[in-house]
Amino acid sequence: MAIAARPASWWWKVTLCWCLTRLPVASTSPTVKDGTVSYLGTVSDGTEAFLNIRFGQDTGGERRFRNPLPYSYPAGTTVNATAAGAACPQVLGNPVPSFTGIYGNVTEISEDCLSLRVSRLLGTKPSAKLPVMVYLFGGGYAFGSVYDDTAYDPSGLVRENAAKGLPVIYAAINYRNGFLGFAASDALRNEDNLNSGLLDQYLGLEWIRDHIEAFGGSKDDVTIFGEDVGWTNVQLQLMAYGGKAKPLFHRAILQSGPTPSGTGLTAGLSDTHTAQLTGILNCTSPTGDGHAELTCLRSLPLSVINTAAVEFGLAFESLAGLGTFRPTAPSPFIPDAPSQLLSTGRFRQDVEILIGWNENDGTVFVPSTINSTAYFSAVVAALFPGLSQSNLQTLGDLYPEDAFSDYPSEGIDRNFFRAAQVVRDANFACPSLRLAATLPPSSAYVYALNESVFTLGHAFYNRSFVGIDHFSDMPYVLDYVAKAPYSSVASQADYDMAAHMSGSWAAFATHGHPTAHYNANKTFSDWPSTGGGAWLRVLGGPRDGASSIGSTYGEELPARCAFWGQSDVLAQTYA
Structure with missing residues (x-):
């Protein structure tokens, strides 16, 4: 049963008008024929979209907390793929109230949510065999939906890259989050039903392999990509079944x-939270x-279990319940600690991988009130409770107070920036370099984003101190800075960044190299492979261009990442 949402407020309402517009749907819907099944889609902004394509069976009732089963449309079915499907169970309305306008409102949830979407350029033929870019959304394993066109509108990525000679097919997979996707207990282990949310993604990828050619894609040229825990999802798919x-x-x-190592997969957090929430729901067995x-x-109604899960999550992590439930290792899908x-x-x-971080990824994850050593x-x-006292001392020495500056105009102390840099390096930058260093030197490309379309908005709210913060990459990658509200604040540099970043992502998906289709309006230039972790590409800002780690880029990354990569530190923090 689906559940509808309440309305929510808008972001930047003082200065911006939120008015997402779409071109009218064509009188004749685009049709894809896949064997005996047909899909009717919509046309908007020069792209064709096919929505709410089911790949998995309903996960409600007796199927709750179980690994997904594939869904097949009956022979001869004509699927109306013109309207968005439901999100998997999560909070209704704005999932992150302090980020209103970044994400769209969740208006409908259902356990019958295992669906995907496909977007392509208007007029794409089944014989095109285009590269396929499959998005795995983030949201801290608390929220997210492939139908959130505020955060994940793919039309710019598809349309603008086709105009550059880099046409791609875009697909995105819905998966279960939170309690219903990542509950963990001995009983679930005995049933072999751990990490159902990851298996949802895997099942969606199997559907794409089997069906994407009907939409004009190539099953042999698929790139998966993701941001936030979408990054985690991508790496866990790389590690699935121990690489087999x-x-x-x-x-x-x-x-x-x-x-994924830094999300505490082996720490038993999901087991602990599953037991606690089971008690709140009055389902604890007196005999164990x-x-x-x-x-x-x-047996519980979805409304009961979802309300309790959302409230429990917000009590654990007040922003949005981030990380309350998360993948668990070991399991058949993740057979050992990711590290x-x-x-x-x-x-x-x-x-081949392309990997990186935003310059100030850590600023939204630590309190801005930090004002002393x-x-x-x-x-x-508190963030790294397993670190020994000696390692905590070393960490403080690696991030000395005098290496950072206050931000007096907004009342921010330098110790805030110390903590934010620790979080960025531990969870974003150093793991990126560590993964890149494990691959052949020519197989990995590393970047650091140093530009954000949010800059003027942050300034309006006296939040310039957050800098190039988390999610700054997505308006560029999906190339939607021309949409409201971003169009009201975007500079020419933002439009250029969107063209280059989106183009380089499509070039990588097409050729395995982010500058393979270079010219001034299509992709970045001067982006060497990482060379075993020695090089990266700074995207935007005063240091734009190729940089060696530890020299031009600075920030003491070699020494700091060496610390985060020590075997004892990995054991104490990442498992």
């Missing part, structure tokens, strides 16, 4: 996300019968 998974994709782009507890949980899978080469090493130390100790 089916070759469902051929390239991978990992944007601005926490390493886990099977009986699952039977109770599967061990990486260090022992048990992941797909035949995949003691406060800094307390926050870092």
